[in-house]
Amino acid sequence: MEQRAHFTQKLEELKLMVLRMAALAESAVHKATKAYLEGDADLAEEVIKGDTAINDLEDEIDKFNLELLALDQPMAVDLRTIVGTMRITVNLERLGDEAVNLSHRAMFLSSRPPLPFNPKMEKLADTAKGMLADSLKAFVDNDVRLAEQVCRTDDKADELTVQLLKEFINDMVTESRIVERGVHAIIGARHLERVGDLATNIAETVGFIVEGDSMKHNCRG
Template structure:
């Protein structure tokens, strides 16, 4: 009985570590979006430098997970929780990478004249942030229904990304001087779409942890 209590205490510690990493990754995404929208080069630099902490925390969580698997031989939902934590941390690390990628676009564009206003880009930033926030909340609360809602939002992010691509291509055809900036903006939209994809991955993992159902690549739309 005491051994099980000790094991569940370690599971709680694991969840707290994942939540700490989630907070860092979400902050990086939000900061990179702000840097992009506001042409803030200092904030973009902060995002790039902060990625080291996210990477280090992923390594620490991986070691902790392997120790739990090797020493405690968990079963059923406990095992799903550990495997799920490994999947989620992998996606959190990738979220940090996408934040860095977006920060690099922000750095470049901060040295150039502003592009024409694109409402769809702001909409995509809001959808991406909402997806990520909901996915992380579903993990905290073990709420598979909320996770399913995140999956359903993925199509909206994809459609906005396509509309942004088409609009910037049209802008570049009519105004060739913005071609270089337009390419960076299209790539920025791609990074934001990837944030939505990674949030969906987290949501799929929450469904796996809670329901024991593997919906990987199947819960979208």
């Protein structure tokens, strides 16, 4: 009984570590998005410098997980929790990378005349950030229904990205002077889409942890 209580405490510690990493990754995405939309080079630089903390936490969580697997030999939902958090931390690290990539686009665009405002870019950013927030809430609450909702929203993010791509290409054909900035804007939109993809990965992992089923092929509407 005492051993079980000790293991349960270890799992709680693990979840708290993942949530700390999630908070850092989500903050990086929010800052990078703001820097990109508003042309804030200083904020973009802050995101780039802060990525080391996310990477360090990933290493710490990986070590913690491996120790749990080696020492406690968990089964059933406990094993899924450990494997699932390993998957989630990989996606959180990649979210940090996407925030850094978006920040590099922000720094470039901030040094050039601004492109015409496109409301679809803000809509894509809001969609991606909303998906990330919901996927993390689903993880905290073990909420499979919310995780499924995140998966379905991914189609919306993909559609917005395609629309933006078409519009930027049309603009570049019409006005050759914006080609370089347009290319960076397209890449930025792709980074935002990737945030949605990674949030979807986290949501799918919630389904695996809670129910033991893969949501990859059946959660999208």
